[in-house]
Amino acid sequence: MTSRNPARAPRKTAAGQVPGRLYGIDAARGIALLGMMATHLLPTFESNAGLTPTWIGLAFSGRAAALFAVLAGVGLALSTGKQRPLAAGELSAARRGVALRALVIAAVGLSLGGLEVNLAVILVHYAVLFLCILPFLGMGLKQLCAWAAGWIVGSPVLAYLLRPWLLAAEPPLQLGHNPGWEDLATPARLVADVFLTGYYPVFQWMSYLLVGLAIGRLVLSKALVPVLLLAGGTVVAIAAKVLGVTAMEDWGGRAALEEVLNAPGYPLDSVLQVNLTGIRQEGSWWWLASAAPHSGTTLDLVHTSAVAAAVIGACLLLGRLAEWIDLDLLLPLRGAGAMTLTLYTAHVWVVSGFYLKPLPAGWTEDGMYFAQAAAAVLVGMAFVLLKWRGPLEWVGHAASQLGRGQLKLPR
Known part of the structure; x- marks a missing residue:
C-alpha cells in the first residue's frame, strides 16, 4: 500500500534504491545462479589422467548450489515475519x-526432467525442501539454531546407514537421472532418490534451509549483522575444510577409503576436492570425515553453509555501501537474482539443445558460459528496471498469494 503522505513515503536514492531494502539477498542469489551455471558449462576437472581440479571446480562445486538452498531459507524467513x-x-x-509455490517449482522441475541434458536439475528437490520446511516456519532464532545444529550432525549419519539398504534393493532405489513426470509412477523409488540417493539429497539438504531460516531471523538491517556473517562464516568455513583435509590426508582417511574402493589409480584425491557424487559412500565410517563437495557429510554441510553465510554478509555489506555512495553497485547481480527460477529454467533448456551435439562453429565452453551469464545479467537488469517479475516468478507469486488468500483477481 503506497503512502499518500509525502513525508511518510520511502525515500529513494538517485540510484533507485529504497533504504532498508535487502538488495544484498537478491545479489547473493545472482551469485548462486551464475556459479551453478559455471559448474554446468565449464569443466571442473582438467582433461588429464589425474583429473586435476580446475579453479571452477575448486571455487563453485558444491558451494553455489548450497548458497542457492540457504538463500531459500533466508527468503522464507523474510516472507514469514523476519525476526x-x-x-x-x-x-x-x-x-x-x-506449499502452493513449491508445487509450481516442482511442476517446472518435473517438466525439465524430461529433457536430455547432462546436468543435475535442482528444482524438484528444491520444491520438496520447501514442503519439508513448513513445520519450522513458526520457529524463532534459538529453536532454529538448535534444529540446524542437530540436523547437520545427525542427518549425515542416518543417511550413511540408510543408503546401502536403499541401493541394495532390486532394482536400486535410485533414479540415475533427473526426476520427471514419468517417475511419479514409481513413488518409492522417486522418494528414495529425492531424499537420500540422488544428487541433492533432501534429507541432508534440509540443513541448508534451517541455516537460511536462522540467518533470516536475524535483524539483517543492523550494521553489525552482515559483518558477523562475513567474518564468522569465513572462519567456520576455513576451519571445517581444514579439518576435513587433515582427516583425509594426515589421519589416514583417504588411504582407508582407497582400500574400500579397491580401484587402483582412481583419483580419489581430486574427487574429494571437487565432487563426491557418484561414489557409493559405504563400507567405512571415514566417508563421514571428509568435507568433499556434494558428500553430504557434517563437515561438508558446515563448510558450505558457512560459505553461504559469508557470501550473504558480503553482499549485504555491498548493499550498504551502495546506499552510502548512492550508486546501485549490485544491480547486475540482484537483477539476475530476482528471477532465478525463470533464468535457471531457460539455462537448462538452452543447454539441453546442445546435448551430445558439437558447439556451433567458433564457440567454446568459455564462450557459451559467458554468453549465457551475460544474457542472464542483462535480462535480469531489464526486468528489475522495468519493475517486472520474471514469468515463472509471477506464477509462483500468484500461487503464494492464492494460498495466503490474498490473490486479487481482475474484475
Missing part, C-alpha cells in the same frame, strides 16, 4: 502459500 515469526492464522496462510 518475529508469524503465528496462528497468519502462519497457516503463509504455509499454504509456500
Whole structure:
C-alpha cells in the first residue's frame, strides 16, 4: 500500500534504491545462479589422467548450489515475519502459500526432467525442501539454531546407514537421472532418490534451509549483522575444510577409503576436492570425515553453509555501501537474482539443445558460459528496471498469494 503522505513515503536514492531494502539477498542469489551455471558449462576437472581440479571446480562445486538452498531459507524467513515469526492464522496462510509455490517449482522441475541434458536439475528437490520446511516456519532464532545444529550432525549419519539398504534393493532405489513426470509412477523409488540417493539429497539438504531460516531471523538491517556473517562464516568455513583435509590426508582417511574402493589409480584425491557424487559412500565410517563437495557429510554441510553465510554478509555489506555512495553497485547481480527460477529454467533448456551435439562453429565452453551469464545479467537488469517479475516468478507469486488468500483477481 503506497503512502499518500509525502513525508511518510520511502525515500529513494538517485540510484533507485529504497533504504532498508535487502538488495544484498537478491545479489547473493545472482551469485548462486551464475556459479551453478559455471559448474554446468565449464569443466571442473582438467582433461588429464589425474583429473586435476580446475579453479571452477575448486571455487563453485558444491558451494553455489548450497548458497542457492540457504538463500531459500533466508527468503522464507523474510516472507514469514523476519525476526518475529508469524503465528496462528497468519502462519497457516503463509504455509499454504509456500506449499502452493513449491508445487509450481516442482511442476517446472518435473517438466525439465524430461529433457536430455547432462546436468543435475535442482528444482524438484528444491520444491520438496520447501514442503519439508513448513513445520519450522513458526520457529524463532534459538529453536532454529538448535534444529540446524542437530540436523547437520545427525542427518549425515542416518543417511550413511540408510543408503546401502536403499541401493541394495532390486532394482536400486535410485533414479540415475533427473526426476520427471514419468517417475511419479514409481513413488518409492522417486522418494528414495529425492531424499537420500540422488544428487541433492533432501534429507541432508534440509540443513541448508534451517541455516537460511536462522540467518533470516536475524535483524539483517543492523550494521553489525552482515559483518558477523562475513567474518564468522569465513572462519567456520576455513576451519571445517581444514579439518576435513587433515582427516583425509594426515589421519589416514583417504588411504582407508582407497582400500574400500579397491580401484587402483582412481583419483580419489581430486574427487574429494571437487565432487563426491557418484561414489557409493559405504563400507567405512571415514566417508563421514571428509568435507568433499556434494558428500553430504557434517563437515561438508558446515563448510558450505558457512560459505553461504559469508557470501550473504558480503553482499549485504555491498548493499550498504551502495546506499552510502548512492550508486546501485549490485544491480547486475540482484537483477539476475530476482528471477532465478525463470533464468535457471531457460539455462537448462538452452543447454539441453546442445546435448551430445558439437558447439556451433567458433564457440567454446568459455564462450557459451559467458554468453549465457551475460544474457542472464542483462535480462535480469531489464526486468528489475522495468519493475517486472520474471514469468515463472509471477506464477509462483500468484500461487503464494492464492494460498495466503490474498490473490486479487481482475474484475
